[in-house]
Amino acid sequence: MHTASLRRWLAGTALTLATLAASAHSYKVGSIDIDHPNARPTAAGQTVGGGFMTFVNKGAADRLLSATTAVAASVQVHSMTMDGNVMKMRQLDALELPAGQTVELKPGAYHLMLVGLKAPLKSGDTFAMTLKFEKAGKVVVTVNVEQPEPAKAEPQHEHDHEHMH
Numbered sequence: 001m002h003t004a005s006l007r008r009w010l011a012g013t014a015l016t017l018a019t020l021a022a023s024a025h026s027y028k029v030g031s032i033d034i035d036h037p038n039a040r041p042t043a044a045g046q047t048v049g050g051g052f053m054t055f056v057n058k059g060a061a062d063r064l065l066s067a068t069t070a071v072a073a074s075v076q077v078h079s080m081t082m083d084g085n086v087m088k089m090r091q092l093d094a095l096e097l098p099a100g101q102t103v104e105l106k107p108g109a110y111h112l113m114l115v116g117l118k119a120p121l122k123s124g125d126t127f128a129m130t131l132k133f134e135k136a137g138k139v140v141v142t143v144n145v146e147q148p149e150p151a152k153a154e155p156q157h158e159h160d161h162e163h164m165h
């Protein structure tokens with residue numbers, strides 16, 4: 001299911017991780033707080049991109065059912081796990097948001113995959129994304145396109161990803 005352009009996207013995300021800074025912004029729908037929706041800039045010709053944010057569920061268990069945006073043909077919920085040295089992505093039907101828990105979407109873990117980008121995402125751009133939760137309902141968030149700052153010290157497991165490139 002994954003293509004060369006996706007591999008390029010992964011190469012970009014392997015460098016990232018620790019960021020969180022300047023332009024933090026957050027939203028609230030029902031009992032769910034949505035913190036700092038962001039996406040990585042993409043190269044010309046790249047048709048997929050990663051979307052990230054943090055969900056803090058202060059109420060009963062809920063699920064993120066879908067996400068849509070005008071900048072991509074579709075948005076998929078993906079999980080990513082290491083199977084030995086092989087990074088595997090899997091499309092999920094929904095993202096589980098357990099009661100009282102925080103679920104962080106970030107490179108190398110759960111993420112939103114923007115599929116069929118209509119134009120490259122440029123650092124500094126923003127775009128709207130509609131999130132639909134099973135219980136909390138719909139909310140429109142603004143996604144910031146950000147070039148992550150280089151991590152000062154990469155977590156050890158990130159080095160494993162280098163074998164992929």
Ligand SMILES: [Cu+2]
Nearest residue numbers: 078089111113
């Ligand atoms: Cu993915």
